Amino acid sequence: xxxxxxxxxxxxxxxxxxxxxxxxxxxxxxxxxxxxxxxxxxxxxxxxxxxxxxxxxxxxxxxxxxxxxxxxxxxxxxxxxxxxxxxxxxxxxxxxxxxxxxxxxxxxxxxxxxxxxxxxxxxxxxxxxxxxxxxxxxxxxxxxxxxxxxxxxxxxxxxxxxxxxxxxxxxxxxxxxxxx
Amino acid sequence: xxxxxxxxxxxxxxxxxxxxxxxxxxxxxxxxxxxxxxxxxxxxxxxxxxxxxxxxxxxxxxxxxxxxxxxxxxxxxxxxxxxxxxxxxxxxxxxxxxxxxxxxxxxxxxxxxxxxxxxxxxxxxxxxxxxxxxxxxxxxxxxxxxxxxxxxxxxxxxxxxxxxxxxxxxxxxxxxxxxxxxxxxxxxxxxxxxxxxxxxxxxxxxxxxxxxxxxxxxxxxxxxxxxxxxxxxxxxxxxxxxxxxxxxxxxxxxxxxxxxxxxxxxxxxxxxxxxxxxxxxxxxxxxxxxxxxxxxx
Ligand code: SF4
Ligand code: SF4
Numbered sequence: 001x002x003x004x005x006x007x008x009x010x011x012x013x014x015x016x017x018x019x020x021x022x023x024x025x026x027x028x029x030x031x032x033x034x035x036x037x038x039x040x041x042x043x044x045x046x047x048x049x050x051x052x053x054x055x056x057x058x059x060x061x062x063x064x065x066x067x068x069x070x071x072x073x074x075x076x077x078x079x080x081x082x083x084x085x086x087x088x089x090x091x092x093x094x095x096x097x098x099x100x101x102x103x104x105x106x107x108x109x110x111x112x113x114x115x116x117x118x119x120x121x122x123x124x125x126x127x128x129x130x131x132x133x134x135x136x137x138x139x140x141x142x143x144x145x146x147x148x149x150x151x152x153x154x155x156x157x158x159x160x161x162x163x164x165x166x167x168x169x170x171x172x173x174x175x176x177x178x179x180x
Numbered sequence: 181x182x183x184x185x186x187x188x189x190x191x192x193x194x195x196x197x198x199x200x201x202x203x204x205x206x207x208x209x210x211x212x213x214x215x216x217x218x219x220x221x222x223x224x225x226x227x228x229x230x231x232x233x234x235x236x237x238x239x240x241x242x243x244x245x246x247x248x249x250x251x252x253x254x255x256x257x258x259x260x261x262x263x264x265x266x267x268x269x270x271x272x273x274x275x276x277x278x279x280x281x282x283x284x285x286x287x288x289x290x291x292x293x294x295x296x297x298x299x300x301x302x303x304x305x306x307x308x309x310x311x312x313x314x315x316x317x318x319x320x321x322x323x324x325x326x327x328x329x330x331x332x333x334x335x336x337x338x339x340x341x342x343x344x345x346x347x348x349x350x351x352x353x354x355x356x357x358x359x360x361x362x363x364x365x366x367x368x369x370x371x372x373x374x375x376x377x378x379x380x381x382x383x384x385x386x387x388x389x390x391x392x393x394x395x396x397x398x399x400x401x402x403x404x405x406x407x408x409x410x411x412x413x414x415x416x417x418x419x420x421x422x423x424x425x426x427x428x429x430x431x432x433x434x435x436x437x438x439x440x441x442x443x444x445x446x447x448x449x450x451x452x453x454x455x456x457x458x459x460x461x462x463x464x465x466x467x468x469x470x471x472x473x474x475x476x477x
Contacts, residue, residue: 028233028278047374051389079230079382082390084374085338089348098339102229109231117381121227125239129222131191138194145202145455150194151221157289158222161242164285167232 020067029099042087055080073108129153184214185255197411199458203440224261240268241293254299259336262301267342320448322362329403333410361446369397377412435463
């Protein structure tokens with residue numbers, strides 16, 4: 001995915017969704033969004049921000065607070081977070097930054113904005129229980145490596161437990177995990 | 181002795197990191213640990229967290245419910261799996277409403293989460309259950325002249341609130357475990373930084389730059405090897421080391437060992453049984469140093 005700079009365009013009042021922050025704060029992990037006082041600790045300690053020209057966790061948090069729903073959710077940079085949790089551990093306001101970013105990703109995914117890797121892993125889990133397709137060769141090789149047989153997945157049962165999850169309901173409709 | 185666990189392999193290890201599994205099973209069995217296989221497998225849930233937190237909670241709870249049926253605590257080799265299973269266990273035990281919600285999903289497949297098992301990463305099992313004393317006693321070939329560096333990886337350390345295992349700013353467990361083999365564990369810049377693995381596929385450039393930073397800091401202190409305890413970190417440093425060297429026109433030549441491989445060497449397990457041949461970066465030099473060094477003594 002190409003990196004975009006969602007923050008550089010001037011903000012129009014019509015873009016603002018004043019309830020967006022409350023929607024986030026209602027979700028598991030997003031509760032403390034409003035506590036952020038924009039100190040920048042998260043960005044300065046973020047390993048990804050060091051090498052990306054566009055990924056800035058502080059900025060994402062601010063855009064979420066402001067209610068820039070579409071800019072945040074359509075932004076490719078949202079998917080750059082490595083979920084290393086450094087920001088979460090160091091935020092002086094205990095915002096759980098990485099979890100807020102995860103909440104935003106979940107909302108983006110519901111709209112169908114998901115990088116292909118994540119779709120592939122979700123599809124594989126539904127198919128075999130494993131997030132990656134384990135090559136036959138590897139499975140066979142286990143014997144010669146004196147490893148016990150690999151436990152089998154139970155896709156039917158996994159599907160049953162996931163069938164009422166929004167993301168997978170989209171999947172069922174379109175034949176693949178959530179949207180394009 | 182006689183610790184007994186349900187081993188939860190995760191996805192990455194059977195997919196492409198078999199050396200970790202082979203060496204861990206060897207070492208644990210020699211230390212008297214009994215491993216029982218999972219009756220069935222599904223991913224811990226972590227890879228789905230970015231797209232659906234709910235799906236992650238369900239998958240993790242499902243695994244915990246399966247373990248509860250077996251009446252055994254879980255041991256994982258992957259910090260991602262350990263972190264996820266621990267975190268979800270804690271969340272669902274504390275939040276009754278959420279537990280009921282998740283159990284409603286599990287009920288569709290006749291399962292229920294009760295919160296009666298714990299999960300430990302191999303490092304935690306080694307230090308807390310098996311104990312450093314037992315490990316030290318099992319060492320027959322001390323790695324006295326070996327100087328290595330460690331990389332813990334993020335999910336064994338953070339978020340502190342849920343993992344509560346070591347000090348995420350200055351972790352000591354892996355160092356202590358390395359020093360139990362009599363090898364020296366060197367300090368280097370930004371030891372607790374991310375390897376970059378989760379960014380692979382989204383931005384390989386950012387991911388490889390992070391791994392490169394680590395490799396160059398490790399090279400700076402002249403470590404003979406890097407010791408990891410995570411399949412994903414291992415892929416970043418070992419599988420990708422050549423790629424990083426090409427990309428940045430640099431040479432590192434740092435072998436990347438799974439901790440059980442290092443411990444296995446010190447316990448006198450023959451190197452052939454510890455799957456060194458599975459490593460991408462050649463480790464023959466240090467394996468030789470260890471085995472021949474021991475002969476001389
Ligand atoms: S560290 Fe916390 S308070 Fe500071 S900018 Fe980041 S989220 Fe806001
Ligand atoms: S969790 Fe994401 S945003 Fe936070 S420091 Fe790590 S990479 Fe940056």
